[in-house]
Amino acid sequence: MKKLTSRIDKERLLLGIAAPVLAVVAALVVTALVILATGKNPGAAFSDMTTYGFASDSQVYILNKATTYYLAGVAVAIGFRMNLFNIGVDGQYRLAAFVAAVLGGALAVPGWIAIPLVIIAAMVTGALWAAIAGVLKVTRGVSEVISTIMLNSIATAIIAYLLQPGKLARLEQGGTVVSTKPLPSSSYFFTIDAGPAGELWGFIVIAVLVGIAYWFVLGRTRFGFDLRTVGQSESAASASGVSVKKMIATSMVISGAVAGLIGMPTLLNDSHAFSNDFPTGIGFTGIAIALLGRNNPVGIALGALLWGFLERTTNHLEFQGYDKEILGVIQGVIVLCVVIAYEVVGRYGLKRQQQKVGAELAAQAAAATKKQEVA
Amino acid sequence: MKILYGMQQPDEGTITVGGEQVTFTNPGDAIARGIGMVHQHFMLADNLTVLENVVLGAEKLYGIGGKARTKIREISDAYGLGVRPDVLVEELGVADRQRVEILKVLYRGAKTLILDEPTAVLVPQEVDALFDNLRELKAEGLTVIFISHKLGEVLSVADEITVIRRGTTVGTVEPRGTTPKQLAELMVGSELPTPETAESTVTDVPLLEVAGLHLAQTDLEGIERIILDQISFTIHKGEVLGIAGVEGNGQSELVEAIMGMRRPDTGTVTLDGADISATPTRDRREAGIGYIPEDRHRHGLLLEAPLWENRILGHVSERPNSRGPLLDIKAARADTERIVRAYDVRTPGIDVTAASLSGGNQQKLIVGREMSHDPKLLIAAHPTRGVDVGAQAAIWDYIREARREGLAVLLISADLDELIGLSDTLRVMYRGRLVADADPATITPEELGSAMTGAATGHLEHTEDDER
Incomplete structure (x- = not known):
């Protein structure tokens, strides 16, 4: 047996x-x-992708990209495990990164205080933005798909309004880029020097911790069991004594909080400010990666790495005369x-x-x- | 049956219809060959008329207008179904809806009818009427396949009986010269189980007191419907209170109100002296309510989760499933093994999904789980619905054992024999009210049936006149 x-x-x-x-x-x-x-010739393209993709500088680039994508994948996966489709991860992380960047630029305290504050501000912003959709769903029955799509647009509008010279931003680089006040260098997150290959973002450590927490909370705690129960069958969950509405709101908030982290690797390790060329659309990438990784913490990591790899190598293909739409x-x-x-x-x-x-x-x-x- | 109706493909074997070997890849093929199925759960749209329901999906046959109406009348008259084409389905009772389902199948030109547990939702009088319809169909040269686990019905209506047990044919018998007992032995492979209880174990210690439960709901059109109307009863330790009634008369809502899944407008629920009217479901479960839900797929199981996770379901906050906020997976798994052994859940292991078990084994797992947390009150809603006769006997045993150990049991069932056999006290629920009570020692299913349709109220006395 x-x-x-x-x-x-x-x-x-x-x-x-x-x-x-x-x-x-x-x-x-x-x-x-x-x-x-x-x-x-597809053969030549694939062999170029492999050789270029496994070069050491590419590896660092891919890991850095994957850090961001991994957080996005986990944020979406938390919703998926609940049967919630949090499309709003995109708006949540952009708004969160913006608020965190403004706060980080304004803070004049040592890095060991500023960095946690910036991260917490981002998580709270993401959580609150997601909570709007959560509350609408449990009190008014509004589908989270619709409300989060709309919240994405609203987030875009809010950022566009505030990210103007004279409001919370200023002109940089000879007037082509609008950006928030940059973080002081004491508030930079640590990086790992990989020699000529570049610098590995230290935020990868946080991403790994988030992955472990995701696995532990969902698989090993009562709360995680309740959450998965609601995701598998709302009727069985309510019969088993889970307050389904509370759970929906809670998981939306958690998903939003993790979404708030998505912009942090870029902000704390790379750009150090929120400008109008801050990466967008990563929330949607997160949906693809969560699907690819089957909401599994290791699966999402593999998905994130694959995404980074594809981006890196197809960029290079363009220089080899292939179409970038590949x-x-x-x-x-x-x-x-x-x-x-x-x-x-x-x-x-x-x-x-x-x-x-x-x-x-x-x-x-x-x-x-x-x-x-x-x- | 799913294979016969084209919903599933067989691994091997053949189907022959009218001397011709056929393969069905979907229900459409089966319909084209004149095979129609009346499902246990009706597939009708409430907000459409009978005519619209019948032509839905078969518009090409006779159109959707006068021609279809004439055809429906024709079929209805030919088989004595008495179907009125222009009534809204929501205005029809269960028995009438079933006739609409049968008519739907005939309208599509079926020559072979499959009826899946057609009597489960009917009261005895309606069953007799259904059997008259079936005899009519038979007289007109149609073939009827009648699936049921009620032996008496099979014996009275069938010309030939095939017994299937665990997926294999165990025998084909003639109803003439076969007693229910012989038939049951074929089904179980051993002695016939009966739902009789031994001597009374009722004490005078009240365990569950329900007082003045009232629940009204406003539907989409703004009409207020009363679902529970002044429900009051008391169950004592060691007592089985049976509630009889045609489904949809408020039984599900009553159970949900006691479980805390639904808030009644007024009324109190007292468990073992403590008022739990405002307590959330989880606390009620922790306080000692065991719950066997009427729809185990919706309320009792996570079908895609392994058995050991299903063992945790509903008791995640209790040992051995968790310690503090953390799950104790090892202990939960070990306890699942114990339940599987103790309650004879037939499974190759505890890592298979709940969906891969048969209905009876799923139910035994649920009973085992609920009994493992020392409940004071067991709510059993249709505990033996859709389970095989072997599991049915086992579940009856567990309920009897629970009663012996001093539990209070609330038994809700559509199976009148089960109710009469297991209950110490019987109440009849009709349109949200407890309209009648009866002594299970003397009452007959027919007498109960008349109260279930609202024809009789008050205390039901068994009268000799009723015996024909």
Whole structure:
């Protein structure tokens, strides 16, 4: 009996890995066809991507990018585990980064006080912005998809209004870039020097800690169990004594707080200010990465790394005479394939398990009758 | 049955319809071959008329207007169904809705009808009427496959009975010359279980007192409907209180009010001397309420989660599942193994998902889980619905055992034999009120049935006249 249990587990693991691998392979095939259609050689493109992508400076770039993407993936995944589609991660992190940048620029205290304050301000801002959607959902029944999309637009408008010279920002670089007052260098987050390859952002440590906390809280605590219960079946959750509404609001707030962290690697390790060229759209990247990583802390990390890798290498392809739109094609196809592959593999797995259980029980029953006959 | 109706594909084996071997890949194929299914849960749109429901999805056959109406009348008259095409479905009772379902199938030209547990929602008088309809269909040359776990019904309506147990055919018998007992033995493979309880264990210590529960709900059109109307009762330690009633008369809401999932407008719930009227569900569970929900898939299980997580469900704040705010996964898993053994849950392991177990085994897991936290009160809503006869007997045993150990049990069921057999006290619920009470020792299912339709109220006495 024990053997069968472990076999099912191993199979589940295998099936879990099968889906993303299948999706990536399918995406590569489609991409190859697209490159072929443009009259170029896909083989050369892929080999260029591999050699360039694994160069040491690329590795540092990818890890830095992945730090941001990982946080975005986790923020979205918290919602997903609750069956909430927090599209608003995008607005939450931009508003949070903006508030944190303004605060960081205004603070004149030592770094060991300023840095935590900046991070906390970002998390609180993200949490509050997400809480609006959460409260609307539990009190008025407003779909979080609609409200967060709208909140994204509102966040954009608020930032655009405040990020003007004379308000909370000033002109930089000869009048082309509008930016908040830069953080004093004492408030920079530490970096790890990787020699000629560049500097690895220290915020990767925070990202790893967030990943561990995500795994621990969801998998090992009562709160996490309640949260997953609501995500799997609201009716069963309320019958089991979970206050579904409270849980929806709480998880929205947590998702927003993590979303608040997304802008921090860039702000504290790279740009040190919020300007009108601060990266946008990472919230949507987070949705793709959470899907790709199956809301699993390790899976999201792999997804984030893959995304960073694709971005780095396709950028380079452009210089080799390929079309830069290849990136969009690969990413789009991967997400599409992942969703399909999970569905297919999931159904197959469930059916297989049911058959196995049936077969095992039939075997047990047969053995029992045989024993009876002997006795 | 799903295979026969094209909803699932067989691994091997063949289906032959009218001498011709066929394969169905979807329900459409089955319908094209003249096979129609009446599901246990009706698939009707309440806000449409009977005519609209019938033509829905079959508009091509006779259009949606006068021709369709004539056709419906024709079928209705031919088989004595008495269906009125222009009534809204929401105005129909359960039995009428079922006839609409049958008509829907016939309208699509079915020559073979599959009825899945058609009597589960009917009172005895309605069952008789349904059987008359079925005989009519049979007389007109149609084939009926009647699935039921109620032996008496099968024996009275069928011409040939096939017994299926654990996915295999165990025997085919003629109803003439077969007793219910023989049939049941075929089904269980051993002696027939009955829901009889032994001597009374009722004490005079009240455990659950419900007083003056009232719940009204305003529907979308702004009409206020009274769902629970002045419900009061007391269950003592060691007592099983059975509530009979056709589904949808407020039983689910009553259970939800006692569990704290729904707030009644007025009224109090007292558990073991403590007023729990304003207590949240989790605290009520911790205070000792065990809950076997009527719809285990919706309220009792996480279907896609492994068994050991389902063992935690509903008791996450209690040992052995957690210590403080942290889960104790090792202890929870060990305890799941114990439940699986003690309650004979047939599963290859505790890591399989709840969805892969059969209904009976899922239910045994739920019963095991709820009994593992020393409940004082057990709420069992339709505890044996959709479970095989073997599991049914086991679940009855557990309820009897609970009663022996001094638990108070609130039993809600549509199975009148189960209610009469297990209960110490019987109440009948009709349109949100407890309209009648009866002594389970003397009452017959027919007498209960008349109270369930609102025809009789007050204290039901068994009268000799009723025995035909």
